[in-house]
């Protein structure tokens with residue numbers, strides 16, 4: 346047996362939502378590179394080595410099966426992989442701090458720092474270290490300071506290469522990215538490191554889509570991209586509130602304004618609020634930065650995007666309460682969808698968490714259904730008081746319910762037999778379409794009292 350000689354060895358520290366898919370696509374497109382994804386969690390690594398991946402992402406398993414064991418490996422042998430690697434991607438989690446200075450806003454950098462120390466301890470030759478995790482502006486400096494501290498003669502070149510992949514479309518976002526952003530120092534060694542990373546992407550990404558900037562612009566652009574996207578959602582959600590009281594229709598308004606090419610049509614869907622691991626975290630991080638640099642007006646502007654998202658989730662619950670005669674005590678509600686968006690099992694910061702907790706506070710009984718997120722939903726609501734069942738089958742979830750709250754727009758909810766569902770429910774039967782993805786007129790004709798979002802209700806009462 347001959348051992349394949351690889352052109353370069355890559356290791357990615359952190360086998361999560363970012364590390365796993367990103368490295369899979371790199372391995373798929375760069376057969377001349379050895380790509381190893383490492384993690385402190387043995388359970389995660391075992392899952393990546395099986396066909397029951399730790400995350401649900403359409404198209405990912407097939408891509409992993411194509412390269413796993415050839416040039417793509419998942420391992421817990423972090424120290425050895427660091428020692429052998431030429432390029433080290435850092436994709437550990439960077440949650441919002443829940444304690445001390447900056448609590449609730451600043452990024453908790455403990456996992457980044459632990460990783461930096463481990464790299465320093467095990468590196469015996471020069472390395473390129475690539476920040477993949479979203480971290481605050483100038484974090485590369487912290488990383489460099491730790492890596493170059495003490496008497497180590499090894500040289501580290503830090504690059505920023507933020508991830509713009511969205512869950513559910515992660516594979517296509519990586520395979521055909523709008524752009525790949527690489528931030529580096531302008532020094533000769535910084536430029537060589539940048540070009541080394543560019544060589545990887547040039548295996549499948551056209552040159553004109555590779556954007557190079559200085560380190561700080563790259564770090565900041567990641568936060569700003571997410572802040573701008575979230576800002577659009579909060580903006581349209583405020584208009585949804587206005588539509589509900591003026592008989593305007595938010596879908597029509599979105600369409601009308603989105604046709605202006607200066608505005609653009611994407612990210613203008615009103616909903617129960619944005620979720621996911623990035624938006625809230627990144628905006629709060631931006632707010633913290635602005636406060637740190639004494640820009641209170643700028644901080645207040647961005648903080649309002651998050652405040653309006655909280656308002657939107659509250660509004661959705663209030664609408665349910667008001668429509669259902671101002672009491673939910675003992676009423677059964679079927680919750681359609683718990684993931685923060687379709688095509689993922691991820692429930693981090695999902696609006697469903699807040700909404701379900703509020704509904705339980707109103708003492709509603711909940712039957713939660715979701716095709717991929719029920720395990721995570723169980724974990725999110727662990728220890729919360731109230732009657733909650735987790736039900737695979739949406740028809741069963743709706744049986745005997747007084748109302749349906751649709752929170753995630755899974756395709757399957759558009760294909761259900763709503764006559765059958767209506768027949769099995771308590772009357773009057775309500776449906777709160779938080780994503781405007783159902784045929785409201787048809788539901789109304791079946792007999793439902795229909796509450797779309799950002800449109801007047803279709804009510805038989």
Ligand code: UDX
Nearest residue numbers: 508509510511512612613614616619620621623685686
């Ligand atoms: C986001 C960014 O899009 C991605 O570039 C970055 O790398 C990670 O963060 P993600 O959080 O996976 O990706 O999902 P995204 O598609 O952006 O949706 C985020 C939230 O916004 C979801 O809860 C979604 O339901 C909501 N949303 C999105 C709306 O409510 N309306 C819209 O029009 C679009």
Ligand code: ADP
Nearest residue numbers: 359360361362363364384385386437438456459
């Ligand atoms: P993201 O969405 O940013 O990818 P995840 O939480 O999905 O975040 O993944 C981060 C991964 O990083 C987790 O699997 C976690 O176990 C791993 N991790 C955290 N700290 C370390 C560390 N010091 N060394 C190796 N892996 C780590």
